Amino acid sequence: MSDAAEPLETTPADPAGSPPRRAPRPSGAGVRFDEEQPVTVVLVRHGQTTMTVTRGYSGSGEPGPPLDETGLRQARDAADLVDRVGRDLWGDIPYPSEIIASPMVRTQQTSAVIAEKLGLAVRTDEAFQEANFGEWQGLTAEQIEERWPGQLEPWHTKADLRPPGGESIEDVGRRLQRGLDQLLAEGVDRTVVVVSHAVAIRAALGVTMGAQPSSWSQLRVAPASVSIVRLFADRRDEIAVVGVPSEGWSS
Numbered sequence: 001m002s003d004a005a006e007p008l009e010t011t012p013a014d015p016a017g018s019p020p021r022r023a024p025r026p027s028g029a030g031v032r033f034d035e036e037q038p039v040t041v042v043l044v045r046h047g048q049t050t051m052t053v054t055r056g057y058s059g060s061g062e063p064g065p066p067l068d069e070t071g072l073r074q075a076r077d078a079a080d081l082v083d084r085v086g087r088d089l090w091g092d093i094p095y096p097s098e099i100i101a102s103p104m105v106r107t108q109q110t111s112a113v114i115a116e117k118l119g120l121a122v123r124t125d126e127a128f129q130e131a132n133f134g135e136w137q138g139l140t141a142e143q144i145e146e147r148w149p150g151q152l153e154p155w156h157t158k159a160d161l162r163p164p165g166g167e168s169i170e171d172v173g174r175r176l177q178r179g180l181d182q183l184l185a186e187g188v189d190r191t192v193v194v195v196s197h198a199v200a201i202r203a204a205l206g207v208t209m210g211a212q213p214s215s216w217s218q219l220r221v222a223p224a225s226v227s228i229v230r231l232f233a234d235r236r237d238e239i240a241v242v243g244v245p246s247e248g249w250s251s
Contacts, residue, residue: 023091023092024092025092026092029092029238029240030230030236030237030238030239030240032232032236036188036232036233036234037188037189038184038188038189038230038231038232038237038238039183039184039186039187039188039189039190039191039192039230039231040093040094040190040191040192040228040229040230040231040240041180041183041191041192041193041194041204041228041229041230041231042082042085042096042191042192042193042194042226042227042228043194043196043201043204043205043226043227043228043229044078044082044110044111044114044193044194044195044196044224044225044226044246045195045196045197045198045201045221045222045223045224045225046067046071046075046102046104046106046107046109046110046195046196046197046223046224047067047070047071047072047073047074047075047078047106047109047110047223047224048067048068048070048071048074048223048224049064049065049066049067049068049071049106050065050068051064051065051138052071052223053068054140055140055141056138056139056140057133057136057137057138057139057140057141057144058130058133058137058138059130059131059132059133059134059136059137059166059199060102060103060104060126060129060130060131060132061132061133061134061137061165061166062137062138063103063104063105064104064105064106064130065105065106066105066106066109067106067109067110071106071109071110071223071224072109072113074110074223074224074246074247075109075110075113075114075224076113077224077246077247077248078110078113078114078224078225078226078246079113079114079116079117079118080117080246081226081244081246082096082114082117082118082193082226083117083118085191085228086191090228090240090241093191093228093230093240094189094190094191095191096118096120096191096192096193097120097190097191097192098120098123098190098191098192098193099111099114099115099118099120099121099122099123099192099193099194099195100122100123100124100125100128100192100193100194100195101122101123101124101125101128101194101195101196102124102125102126102128102129102130102195102196102197102200103124103126103129104129104130104197107128107129107195107196107197108122108124110195110224111193111195114193114195118193125179125194127175127176127178127179127182128176128179128194128195128196128197128200128204129196129197129200130196130197130198130199130200131166131167131169131171131172131197131199131200132165132166132167133163133166133167134162134163134164134165134166134167135163135164135165135166136148136152136163136164136166137166144163148163148164151163155168155169156169156217157214157217158214159173159212159213159214159216160213169199169203169213169214169216169217170213172199172200172203173203173206173207173213173216175203176200176203176204176207177207179194179204180204180207180208180229180231183231184231184233188232188233198221201219201221201227202216202217202219202221203216204227204229205219205227205229205239205242206219208229208231208237208239209237209239219242219243220242220243221242221243222243222245224245224246224247225243225244225245225246226241226243226244226246227239227241227242227243227244228240228241
């Protein structure tokens with residue numbers, strides 16, 4: 001097998017406006033010995049909110065805060081980056097044809113900006129909402145540690161602990177697996193953008209890779225970052241991109 005890199009760019013559309021031809025799988029892509037096509041899922045974390053700045057645990061137990069000014073700018077940057085998928089970036093991946101968002105306010109706002117850029121409508125799916133933090137909702141790590149000493153770290157690193165009234169990391173992983181399975185069942189050879197949250201995106205990456213839930217907190221998923229997974233029917237899935245910052249990708 002040659003180590004020579006395959007081109008990532010697509011061939012420009014012809015004058016009649018047909019979509020660009022798909023580039024070959026690039027060097028370094030997940031190893032496969034067939035021509036099976038996946039469903040590609042572009043995971044976008046929402047832009048910044050006031051609770052992103054204060055580092056409060058903002059989960060699915062309430063709609064949550066809206067994007068702040070920085071978050072709105074980040075959403076526009078994310079839209080520019082996603083619009084390049086299948087064009088001049090990741091040319092072996094189809095251009096996005098669908099957008100799904102968590103029902104939280106911040107993901108709805110972020111997805112609306114991306115949808116306008118791509119000319120698509122947004123579908124809401126609770127499978128991709130953030131973890132439910134239960135009684136930890138809205139609290140900082142310091143406040144959680146003060147009220148529930150010794151509980152927050154094992155929630156992240158043991159993964160089976162549930163906050164009062166909330167979800168464990170393992171719970172989130174099972175929910176995200178169901179959501180991803182549904183996307184695969186709906187058809188391959190297409191790209192779906194999913195606008196979600198830090199813990200949920202870590203879970204999506206973790207279940208795709210088959211990694212232990214206790215390790216998922218080691219993944220960096222910054223606001224408005226982009227990650228890409230490719231899901232195959234035989235479960236030999238590919239993690240193509242993890243946590244690419246969207247800032248500075250405007251074409």
